Amino acid sequence: MNMIVQMLQQVPIFQGLSEEELLALAPLFTEKKCKKGSILFLEGDPGDAFYLIKTGVVKIYRIDDSKEIILALFRDGDFFGEMSLIHEGLTRSATVETLEATTLFLMKRSVFAQFMEGSPKLCLKLLEATMQRLRKANEQIYDLTFLGVRSRILKIVTRLSDQYGVATAEGILIDVKLTHQQIANMVGTVRESVTKVLLELQEEDIIEVRQKRIILKNPESLQNEMK
Numbered sequence: 425m426n427m428i429v430q431m432l433q434q435v436p437i438f439q440g441l442s443e444e445e446l447l448a449l450a451p452l453f454t455e456k457k458c459k460k461g462s463i464l465f466l467e468g469d470p471g472d473a474f475y476l477i478k479t480g481v482v483k484i485y486r487i488d489d490s491k492e493i494i495l496a497l498f499r500d501g502d503f504f505g506e507m508s509l510i511h512e513g514l515t516r517s518a519t520v521e522t523l524e525a526t527t528l529f530l531m532k533r534s535v536f537a538q539f540m541e542g543s544p545k546l547c548l549k550l551l552e553a554t555m556q557r558l559r560k561a562n563e564q565i566y567d568l569t570f571l572g573v574r575s576r577i578l579k580i581v582t583r584l585s586d587q588y589g590v591a592t593a594e595g596i597l598i599d600v601k602l603t604h605q606q607i608a609n610m611v612g613t614v615r616e617s618v619t620k621v622l623l624e625l626q627e628e629d630i631i632e633v634r635q636k637r638i639i640l641k642n643p644e645s646l647q648n649e650m651k
Contacts, residue, residue, distance in 0.1 A: 480526025
């Protein structure tokens with residue numbers, strides 16, 4: 425239970441709660457272990473639970489005309505499904521699948537509702553988190569509409585380095601394995617275009633790709649090109 429409390433302290437939604445409140449919240453979570461390639465829920469399913477990732481990686485995606493569009497990647501310490509806590513009866517707006525063996529803590533809305541009713545501060549935090557996700561979605565829509573393929577790839581590399589970057593002697597390691605097809609699904613293009621741009625960036629000594637992980641060797645050059 426102490427591990428859940430420590431994780432909750434890092435989740436924006438729960439950061440305003442006291443340790444006593446977090447200790448009361450922790451027993452509402454149950455642990456779930458999933459194999460790689462497990463579907464946690466499908467787009468259109470009833471939304472009845474909030475998820476917190478203990479270990480692993482998941483992708484959030486939608487299918488449009490038989491094409492997969494990856495909306496986000498989440499890993500250790502990230503959360504999703506918060507909208508199901510706000511409103512009863514909502515359906516899932518996307519599908520969630522594990523990209524590797526993943527352990528999660530999940531909390532059903534039915535057991536959380538009473539706790540939430542006694543904490544107006546928590547309701548405001550939930551609203552703030554929802555608005556932040558909405559702003560990110562609007563930014564993605566803008567990028568897909570107005571930016572070229574290379575610019576979209578530069579932005580996703582920057583975003584992933586901000587989220588999952590680990591400083592190393594060689595540069596910033598994006599500590600998530602990604603195929604060219606998965607990157608293509610994130611930026612709304614075809615795999616061949618991603619391969620071409622990544623090769624160009626490697627030739628320009630801006631990045632290095634090693635075992636499906638990107639190392640950002642020259643963040644300054646990348647930032648300058650995006651200006």
